Amino acid sequence: MGITLRTYVDSCAVGRGLFAAEPIAAGTEILRFTGPVLTLNEVRARGAAAANALQIGIDRYLYLDEPGRFVNHSCAPNAAVLGDTSLAAIRAIPAGEEIRFDYSTTVSDGWTMACRCGSTECRGLVVAFQLLPEPLRRRYALLGQVQRFIRELVEA
Ligand SMILES: [Zn+2]
Numbered sequence: 001m002g003i004t005l006r007t008y009v010d011s012c013a014v015g016r017g018l019f020a021a022e023p024i025a026a027g028t029e030i031l032r033f034t035g036p037v038l039t040l041n042e043v044r045a046r047g048a049a050a051a052n053a054l055q056i057g058i059d060r061y062l063y064l065d066e067p068g069r070f071v072n073h074s075c076a077p078n079a080a081v082l083g084d085t086s087l088a089a090i091r092a093i094p095a096g097e098e099i100r101f102d103y104s105t106t107v108s109d110g111w112t113m114a115c116r117c118g119s120t121e122c123r124g125l126v127v128a129f130q131l132l133p134e135p136l137r138r139r140y141a142l143l144g145q146v147q148r149f150i151r152e153l154v155e156a
Pocket residue numbers: 074075076115116117118119121122123124
């Protein structure tokens with residue numbers, strides 16, 4: 001599975017989530033996402049389970065293996081997807097904290113999801129990166145926390 005740190009899956013407010021089993025320093029790779037590659041149509045055919053897919057390109061999705069599929073979204077994330085398939089801590093994560101990234105940094109299609117992340121910055125709805133407020137897009141781009149294919153799409 002390519003897990004480089006100890007993590008565990010446990011129940012959380014939105015179902016199941018991935019948690020840090022030990023303190024994780026900022027910048028540390030937590031896991032590599034793996035799974036079969038699907039097209040958008042193949043993802044959509046899975047209905048609600050489409051949320052288990054990570055977009056890695058235009059019409060390219062990883063249908064995530066466990067435990068990667070349990071990583072939930074947050075509008076105030078403590079992790080980010082770097083280099084298409086690597087989940088990394090973007091701040092120090094204490095043991096026992098749920099590990100979450102901002103799904104909008106990996107989505108360019110029409111997929112949306114009502115958000116119940118509970119953060120004070122919650123946007124209420126998770127949407128494609130292009131639909132985020134401009135300052136937030138710029139912040140994620142400067143931090144390098146946007147999938148490469150989305151950066152190319154937005155710059156094109
Ligand atoms: Zn939210």
